[in-house]
Amino acid sequence: MQRRDFLRGLSAAAASAIVVSPSVSFAADEKPQGSNALSYKEALAAVTGGKTPEVSKKVALKVPEIAENGAVVPVTVEVDHPMNEDDYVKSIHIFATKNGNSRCVDAHLSPANGKAMLSTRVKLGETQEVAALVELSNGTFLIASQSVKVTIGGCG
């Protein structure tokens, strides 16, 4: 009888532990928000000022389709547009749509560049789309995006 009682007590203790443990782990998993956190929609609206960007083939976005390591994902944006004094690419923005802070780089170019290109490496927290927004000097916005599969997240 003693042994039976002991086992009963053990199982009860285990059950209570199972009930308690999820709440504890959830509390630990809560991630803090970064001070620069901004969603993709808000970031896009802040740059375009409410205008809808046009999906264009002039913007060539080069990103690997599968990134094994999300901490280092090479991104290259090239724009097929002349860089004259009165008609040039004003800026190139790179967004990671599902990162806490979706903004990566805002590059402001000038006619002295000769060629509109921006290349860098970004961190991606999870599988998501990478978007490149381009502003021309006449005020129009062009956009291109591609999804990237991330096997190991790179943030936090």
Next chain:
Amino acid sequence: MSKRKTLIKVKPNKFKNGDIVKVSFMVMHPMETGLRKDKKTGKYIPAEYIKNVKFEYNGKVFTNMNVWETLSVNPVLTTYMKVDGEGTIKVTFTDNEGTVEESSQKIKPKG
């Protein structure tokens, strides 16, 4: 804080006046988001990232970048530039704490 290691690369090696060359800027920087925990102490590592990178050629700004903490560790930023005679490329970068550092590279077109 000690000065960070930087590197400015111009490609290709040989170029003429009026050519368009690739300018890469690399900096050894941790780019901490402030959301990562130290495994030993369990405390958050304070944020430390670059905010702004400015490319100048003979005192004239040709590319100005606003950068966020979502860039990878030791970031590399590449852009193009039109060569217009002998001169220096100066890159100035600003930290999230307002520390400004700069590095420069002299270029000499041939022919």
